Amino acid sequence: MRKLTVEEQLSVLGGARWACKTCGYLSNDHIFYSTASDMAYAHKKKYKGHETVVRA
Numbered sequence: 001m002r003k004l005t006v007e008e009q010l011s012v013l014g015g016a017r018w019a020c021k022t023c024g025y026l027s028n029d030h031i032f033y034s035t036a037s038d039m040a041y042a043h044k045k046k047y048k049g050h051e052t053v054v055r056a
């Protein structure tokens with residue numbers, strides 16, 4: 001069975017989440033999109049060059 005892509009993992013999970021396409025990190029569920037967005041931004045700042053995706 002092939003591994004799900006980050007986008008596919010986000011699509012099957014509920015809530016506002018973000019994930020990192022570079023290191024494969026998948027966040028916990030956030031109530032607000034803005035929280036997930038802030039966390040994703042912080043991750044990008046911490047790990048230069050990582051590409052994150054945020055899902056409301």
Ligand SMILES: [Zn+2]
Pocket residue numbers: 020021022023024025043047050051
């Ligand atoms: Zn990362």
